[in-house]
Amino acid sequence: MRARPLRIFFSALGIAIGIGAMLAVVGISTSSRAELNQTLDRLGTNLLTAAPGKTRPGDEAVLPEESTASVSRIGPVDSVSATGSVEKFIYRTDHVPAGQTSSIQVFAAQTELLTVVDGAVHAGSWFTPATAAYPTVVLGATAARRLDIPGVGTRVWLGGEWFAVIGILAPVPLVEELDSAALVGWDAARSYLDFDGHPTRLYLRAAPTQVAAVRAVLGRTVNPEAPNEVSVSRPSDALAAKQATDNALNGLLLGLGAVALLVGIDIANTMVISVLERRAEVGLRRALGATRGQIRSQVLAESLLLSTLGCAGGTLLGVVATGLYAASQGWPVVVPAGAMAGGLTATLLIGATAGLYPAVRASRLAPTEALSGT
Incomplete structure (x- = not known):
């Protein structure tokens, strides 16, 4: 050699x-x-969501207002929060034509939401019990970019009212719909945007060893009268990944x-x-x-x-x-x-x-x- x-x-x-x-x-x-x-492991594998399904005639179901409180009484559930769809549109100013919505959804959000979905604020702050009652808004990362929001303190035109931007979220990997959404406090949505108080999506964290058990009873707990009208999913389906x-x-x-x-x-x-x-x-x-x-x-x-x-x-x-x-x-x-x-x-x-x-x-x-x- x-x-x-x-x-x-x-x-x-x-x-x-x-x-x-x-x-x-x-x-x-x-x-x-x-x-x-x-x-x-960092995001957690124990996140479950519940959303309205379809009624027997094929209409969109509605979750009861007390859904969050009912789910919180499940023993293995560590935390729960909700968002509710608000039929309003958000614009950069009041001079933008009504049709140019930038495909941004508006949600009412409970104050515990950010903790449950393991989200983080990129700029500004999240809702507190005080700011959640006033015309303030927190924007998802994509929504802020579409509206060309330079930072917190900017005002936006939402549902015929001026709302102050108090925070911009970092991307939320497990709940991507929040990235392109505008979030307002639950009480503020009731007061200023005619929100009916019915949640459209529940987010909850269960004990890791009890996720399957919680998932099995979640529909009956959210809507005891019509559990088949509740759609339960697991966005953090880590086992399959x-x-x-x-x-x-x-x-x-x-x-x-x-x-x-x-x-x-x-x-x-x-x-x-x-x-x-x-x-x-x-x-x-x-x-x-x-x-x-x-x-x-x-x-x-x-x-x-x-x-x-x-x-x-x-x-x-x-x-x-x-x-x-x-x-x-x-x-x-x-x-x-x-x-x-x-x-x-x-x-x-x-x-x-x-x-x-x-x-x-x-x-x-x-x-x-x-x-x-x-």
Whole structure:
């Protein structure tokens, strides 16, 4: 191998690229999954929502006004809040034509809403019991951008009244409808916007181990007279998300077999060429008394060493590629130890298998035939 370093380098490089590509794909996928799991853990997997469904004739159902209080009495429920749809429109000024609504919905919001949905205020502040009773509004991130609101303190024209913008929300990943909404206090909506007090969506947090149990009784609790008219969902369906990422990762790991096959072809080609180039050397060794087993051992040892060098280089390439990409995305860097160990094991096994035919072929060369072919 020292006598032909360039050939060995390029052969090992081919193996390294294959192993590195496999590890990079698995490492990036695993890092992405780790980031997803951290995000889900941070946002919580115990958020449930309840909204009006359809009545038997097909009309839009209505949730009772006392829905929030009823749900709060469920034992495993930690917190609950609600929003109510307000049939009003919001404009940047009172001179904007009535049809140009910017597709912004207006909701009445209870003061506990931001805590329940794990939202955050980007600028300004959220409603307090005092500000929720006055003509104030908190805008979602998208709504503020559509209205071209420079910051808090700006006035907007809402339902024929001037409302002061007291806050702008950061994006809310689990409740995306809030991003493009204008939120007013529950009492202010009643006083200034003719809000009827019926919630249109309930948000609640349940004990993580009791989410399924709470979900089963939520419809009957929200509307005991017509539980079938309540639509219950779980926007933070983390179990399905985790299962999907696990399945995706398992699918990527199946590519290890294809990579190993390519590595084996590369090793086999390298070793066949090596035997052809060294016919004279093999013949001389056989003439000096080397047995067929010693010749086979020499070729197999070279094949395994070549596989080890390529695998070590590929592992380094895969780890570096994963680290660079994950760092650029702000993800945790995760390279599964099982993938690295599996790559090494598979490469050695394939290397030994691929080197077996050249080893047998070399050991069968007669000394006179090998020396006469030089």
